[in-house]
Amino acid sequence: MTTEQQTRRIPPTLEEVAATAGVSRSTVSRVVNGSTQVSPEVLAAVTAAIEQLNYVPNRAARSLANRQTMAIALVVPEETTRFFGDPYFAAVVHGIAHAIESSDYVLNLQLASPFAPSAKMTKYLLGGNVDGAIVISHHSGDHFLATLGDTLPVVFGGRPLHPDEHNSYFVDVDNAAAAEMGTNHLIELGRKRIAIIAGPADMPAGMDRTDGWRRALQSAGLPQNLIVHGDFSMVSGARSMRELLDRDPELDAVFVASDLMATGAVSVLRERGRSIPGDVAVVGFDDSPAAIGGDIQLTTVHQPSMEMGEKMAEMLLRLLRGEPTEREWIMQTRMVMRESA
Numbered sequence: 001m002t003t004e005q006q007t008r009r010i011p012p013t014l015e016e017v018a019a020t021a022g023v024s025r026s027t028v029s030r031v032v033n034g035s036t037q038v039s040p041e042v043l044a045a046v047t048a049a050i051e052q053l054n055y056v057p058n059r060a061a062r063s064l065a066n067r068q069t070m071a072i073a074l075v076v077p078e079e080t081t082r083f084f085g086d087p088y089f090a091a092v093v094h095g096i097a098h099a100i101e102s103s104d105y106v107l108n109l110q111l112a113s114p115f116a117p118s119a120k121m122t123k124y125l126l127g128g129n130v131d132g133a134i135v136i137s138h139h140s141g142d143h144f145l146a147t148l149g150d151t152l153p154v155v156f157g158g159r160p161l162h163p164d165e166h167n168s169y170f171v172d173v174d175n176a177a178a179a180e181m182g183t184n185h186l187i188e189l190g191r192k193r194i195a196i197i198a199g200p201a202d203m204p205a206g207m208d209r210t211d212g213w214r215r216a217l218q219s220a221g222l223p224q225n226l227i228v229h230g231d232f233s234m235v236s237g238a239r240s241m242r243e244l245l246d247r248d249p250e251l252d253a254v255f256v257a258s259d260l261m262a263t264g265a266v267s268v269l270r271e272r273g274r275s276i277p278g279d280v281a282v283v284g285f286d287d288s289p290a291a292i293g294g295d296i297q298l299t300t301v302h303q304p305s306m307e308m309g310e311k312m313a314e315m316l317l318r319l320l321r322g323e324p325t326e327r328e329w330i331m332q333t334r335m336v337m338r339e340s341a
Contacts, residue, residue, distance in 0.1 A: 012053040021049035070104050072316065073125060073133040077112040077145060082233060086260060087288040088305055092136055092157060095309025103317060105131070112145075126151060132316050138203070153319040155312045159204045159328075169319065171311045171329045173303045175205050178333040179212025182283045182301045183255045185335060187220045189281055191253035195226035197240040197265055199257040209257045209285065226251055230261045234290075237264025245272055253281040253341070259290040262298050266340065270296075281341040291338070299341035302334050 014032075018025045023042055030038055031046040038046075049055070074096065076083050083089050100107060108130060112121055125133060125148065136157030138145050146161065148154050149168055156170035186194050196213045199206025210227065217224045228243050230236030237256060241264065244251060256262035262284035266276060274280045276296050284291055287302035311329050318325040 012055045014055075017046065017049045017053055017055050020053060021045040069129055069131050070106065071108050071130045072100065072105050072313075073108050073110050073130040075110045075112060075121075075125070075133050075135045075145065075148075076137055077135075078137050080111055082231070083111060085234075086232065086258075087290055088232075088258070088286055089136070091288065091305035092309035092312075095306040095311075096134060096313045097309075098306075099310040099313030100317065105317070105320075132320050134312050134316055136312075153316060155316045155319070157308060157312050159208075161204055169315055169325065169327050171308050171315065171331065172205075173308075173331050173333050175208035176212040176215065178285070178301045178303065179209035179255065179257070180216045181212075181333070181335060182285065183213045183216035185299070186253040186255060186281055186283055186341060187216060187222070189253070189277075189341065191281055192222060193226065193248060193251040194222060194253040194255060195228075195244045195248070195251050197237055197244070197254060197256045197261050198227055198229045200231055201229050206257060213255050230257070232258045232261060234260045234264040237261030238268045239264075241265035241268040245269075245274075251280065254283075256282060256284050259284040259286040259288045259298055259300055262300070262340075263290050263294050266294060266296055266298075277339070277341050283341050287336050291336070296340050297338040299338045300336050302336045304331050307331060 014025055014028050018028045021028065021042075023046060027038060027042060028046055031043060074093065076089065097107060110121055110124070124130075130152070132153035132155075133148060134155050134157060135145050135148065138156065138158065138160065154169065156168055157172075159170055159172045160168045183194060194213075194217060196210060198210045198213070201207060201210075206229070214224050226244055226248055228240040230240045237258075237260065240261065241254070244254065245268070254265060256265055262282055266282060269276055269280050269282070276282055282298065284298040284300035285303070286305065287300045288305070291298040291300045308331055311331070315325045315329065
């Protein structure tokens with residue numbers, strides 16, 4: 001670098017790298033863009049010149065030439081309070097951020113209405129502002145998000161309602177089998193009046209966990225009438241538990257479709273004078289920090305939320321590189337035993 005450049009702090013250009021390496025500008029461009037159409041000797045010369053001059057490629061210019069934005073949208077069709085209040089989202093986002101850290105991509109958060117994305121967000125996603133998207137916590141009414149993969153590389157966190165219709169890519173757990181496992185644990189404890197605080201009926205995860213609860217009770221010959229739907233929040237868990245107790249004060253167990261709802265349910269049970277697990281056994285779902293944050297630690301179904309986020313990002317990065325990837329990836333769940341059951 002010349003004295004004038006050092007004084008003015010002008011970054012070195014592609015032409016200066018070419019002159020230092022003794023090659024053409026187009027050859028340097030090929031090296032910078034990862035082309036294999038150069039000899040090892042030329043590659044070594046260009047690399048040495050880049051290091052000598054401390055040359056940094058112009059990412060913006062490269063992205064414009066390749067029609068890439070180097071941005072990924074994280075689309076969450078949920079209210080702001082729910083997104084920032086649910087530890088499940090924190091774990092998933094942590095996994096996504098970790099997976100893309102070593103790439104050139106940045107992550108853009110898009111919070112949408114749980115009923116329909118705004119025209120502004122639709123225009124943003126389809127307007128060439130991002131190269132791909134990860135969609136988590138989607139509802140069956142999100143018709144635009146369900147079809148987003150037809151025009152943009154997309155990976156869903158959780159099974160879309162009709163994954164085959166739009167060749168969807170997704171990462172999930174077997175929610176039905178996991179809920180059946182959690183309910184069977186309550187049955188094995190000898191509980192007979194087992195309620196469920198289910199997730200939203202318009203979300204595949206909510207529907208599948210309810211199906212798993214029903215399957216376990218049906219196999220055991222137990223009634224399946226104690227069901228109330230929440231929205232995965234602590235407030236809805238408390239409201240649902242009050243409704244269940246009013247309906248059947250003798251219930252002796254409850255399977256809850258998220259740990260946050262379970263913490264709300266536990267607070268109401270204690271408020272009503274029920275001992276846990278003596279009078280009512282409780283099993284949650286997620287194994288999030290909420291499961292161990294209260295006075296009573298929750299027995300719960302563990303799902304690997306952070307690892308799921310990592311896998312979503314890895315699948316999307318492969319799609320963006322034009323590499324083959326699995327259309328679906330189902331991760332394992334397991335029971336975590338604590339004092340609530």
